[in-house]
Amino acid sequence: MNGPDRFEEDESDVPDDSGQQAGDPLRIPMPRASVEDSGLPLPEPADLGDAAPPPVRPVLEHPVLKSLLGAWALAACSAEEATAVEQHLGECGACADEARRLREAVGLLQRPESLDLDPGLRTRVLESCLDRRPPRIPVPDWAAAYDAETARLDALLQDFGDAEWHAPVRLRWFRGDEATSRRTTVAGVIAHLLSVDGLVAVALGLDDPMGDVTARQPTPAARTEAYWRASHFPPTRAMRAPWREQSHHLVRTVSFTGSGVGRMPVPYGDFELPLHDAMLDRAFECWVHAEDIADAVDYPYDPPSPRHLHRMIDLAARMLPTALAHRRRTGLAAPARHRHLVAAGEPGRSLRLEIEGSGGGEWLIPLDSPAAKGSAEHEVAHIALDGVEFCRLAAGHVPPQEAAAGQVGDRDAIKDVLFAAASLSRM
């Protein structure tokens, strides 16, 4: 076999973005570049042997020539070496056979296809499986959103290179009535999720991802700052594995602890949530920060599935009365001219929160006391907004004054509820 043999090859086997065919002699590199650039016609493959010999022709032995076969097949050796290899192939049957195999193998190299899987596919596939064989140990309903959101974020991270991991991200939330923010990177956001998810891990008796690092307070923000500070280097892509491992571990652990444990309190430092709400809260934070990350690297990112979005909105709606009470205690809420306290469990003055779009619904928010019951008879105001908009408000990503909400009724009540929603946000 003489010359660079052009093996049979279908057009469709050639990576279309490489611009050149795999076995094409045009790809022989450097030394021939000058010939190509000169605009002169390229020598026919059969003429290669007759090309002017280089000044000093290297004398290459069989083992060296053999070792060159891979580079030769890839057109990744010098012209002199290619010529020497090709001459050798005429004389050595074993090398000729191997050369042919390797050339054919080059035709099989393909760029990996885009790995962007439809995130909805996971839910559909898992549901098909669980329909066919019901699980003996299911993932509790209240952990399903966390399972889905962590999987979606992980899929987003999959193809990130260093540039993406170190892309700047600004975390935004409300403190009091003030918008506040903190600069970090994509990897820093994952470190944040890891350290705050760790609150749930600790409550479940799992290892604290903080390890020896101690935070001044056991709050999400203090833990995050301590974790960031403890490393001499900015966080890197290495954050992904421990974050993902912990999130898998949490889903697995709550599956085993059963539904009874859903009410177990998870301390967040200055407040606590029952486990089932904490898992929803972590799902919500995971989505919010996944959007921060997606924005930072200019990727599209969809809202959660309607079922999960509904649960997240429900959690925020249930937390609103306490947030309102907190605002009143700290003097942020408008003095309640019409406020009248009622006994615990009795219907009280209420605002109707109407959430539009998939995952939406209606909630009656008791305004004057977390202990009161929301009541349609005592409705004093009504606001309507889109589900995703409401979540952005509760995440501190939309200022309450600018939330696109239809409003009817008591303006002070409406303002208090919108500001209380923003106050649910934290780092």
Place this chain on the structure above:
Amino acid sequence: MAKKEGPPRWDRKMQQRLARGEAAALGELYDRFASLVHGLAHRVLGDERAADGITREVFVHVWEHPDSYDPKQEPLRTWVAALTHRLAVQRLRATETEALTLEGSGTPEELEHRVRRASVAARADYIVQSMPAPLRSALERAYFQRRDYRQTATDLGITEDEARRRLRLGLQLLSTAHDTQAPGAPPGFGGAA
């Protein structure tokens, strides 16, 4: 590219957890292998929805029959890839046969040729993903970035001898994608893992 192969312990535990009916294990299995499964199916079938369908079939099969995997025989990844390959090629052959019967397009020989080509392409993908990272990165440099072997050696901080060795070995592994397959057991999946 491919993640590092987990320890066999992971495979064994996973198999036990699936057998026990733990839904969380199924989720983890999906998270680890979905892009491999979908990518291989897509390489064979060239169609997004068909690849989605194969992905579902593969995970349903593993979930319904966790005992059909034997951790002592091979890594779970290899087994899942071979299962995907088998189901995808079956699907391709069925679709192509239907087209042949209904529209009379092409000959049975052409059909076999197309099926075989798709099958080899998918096996080649798997071999590249599963080969040791040093071989893969040498091939990537020489082929996709058009570096010659001396530049590849410099890029990777290795000797020129080593660069030549890696390119040759990588292609040798890749060429096994062409090997004739025993029914149901494509050698590419066993050999390269």
